[in-house]
Amino acid sequence: MILKADLHVHSAASPDGRSTVEQIVRQAEQIGLDAVAVCDHDRCTPLPEGDTVCLISAAEITTTAGHLLGLFLESPIDISALRSDEGLADPERAVRVIHEHGGLAVWAHPYAPQKAEDDVLVSLPADGIETQNARAPLKNKEANRLACRLAERRRLVQTGGSDAHHISELGSCYTEIECENRSVSAMRQAVAEAHCRAVFVRRCSRIQKALSQLKKARRLGGVRRFCKAILYLGYSVFLEILGK
Numbered sequence: 001m002i003l004k005a006d007l008h009v010h011s012a013a014s015p016d017g018r019s020t021v022e023q024i025v026r027q028a029e030q031i032g033l034d035a036v037a038v039c040d041h042d043r044c045t046p047l048p049e050g051d052t053v054c055l056i057s058a059a060e061i062t063t064t065a066g067h068l069l070g071l072f073l074e075s076p077i078d079i080s081a082l083r084s085d086e087g088l089a090d091p092e093r094a095v096r097v098i099h100e101h102g103g104l105a106v107w108a109h110p111y112a113p114q115k116a117e118d119d120v121l122v123s124l125p126a127d128g129i130e131t132q133n134a135r136a137p138l139k140n141k142e143a144n145r146l147a148c149r150l151a152e153r154r155r156l157v158q159t160g161g162s163d164a165h166h167i168s169e170l171g172s173c174y175t176e177i178e179c180e181n182r183s184v185s186a187m188r189q190a191v192a193e194a195h196c197r198a199v200f201v202r203r204c205s206r207i208q209k210a211l212s213q214l215k216k217a218r219r220l221g222g223v224r225r226f227c228k229a230i231l232y233l234g235y236s237v238f239l240e241i242l243g244k
Contacts, residue, residue: 008161065116074102112136128157160198
């Protein structure tokens with residue numbers, strides 16, 4: 001069977017996330033997604049049992065080489081223990097810990113922005129690269145194409161995820177998974193064996209991204225941060241009006 005899984009979604013547990021897990025599940029049902037990976041920033045968010053939509057335990061870890069998705073985690077990761085004095089995780093250690101927790105390590109939007117050289121990314125024992133991300137084109141129009149080219153050159157698994165921070169973005173990129181049944185274990189095995197395909201539907205709205213930044217600014221506090229977020233929202237509305 002072919003399943004549709006959005007393998008990169010943020011809930012309100014992320015500083016810039018704006019939808020609860022329950023809202024994500026309801027939206028996923030409405031648009032026909034079979035599974036969603038909740039990849040909150042530097043944390044493993046507890047998830048309920050999913051009836052109609054499979055909820056995949058995951059996390060997006062901020063490393064010195066960029067953002068790394070830990071997908072299909074069998075147990076929570078203590079991400080704070082991975083951080084160095086700089087506040088970022090060592091990528092090699094992060095990959096190792098993801099594997100120790102039964103997960104797959106996938107580089108998220110590696111070119112939006114690019115934090116490490118290609119040789120550095122592929123030298124680490126990660127399992128794949130996110131080659132379709134709905135927010136990546138906002139930072140780099142060529143981001144998804146470059147990620148796809150790197151994955152093909154190194155023969156790494158390719159995944160797709162919306163990087164949604166609000167339910168309106170859900171499913172804007174996703175992964176088609178060919179597997180035997182709808183269980184999380186079957187999906188994990190299929191992705192590990194590259195029985196999957198990354199699919200791009202549409203890019204994220206600039207306004208939605210700006211609203212997420214505003215949510216983050218309000219949560220973190222600070223007049224300067226809040227003013228910057230307001231200016232960014234206005235700029236985003238202007239660009240959307242122009243169709244850019």
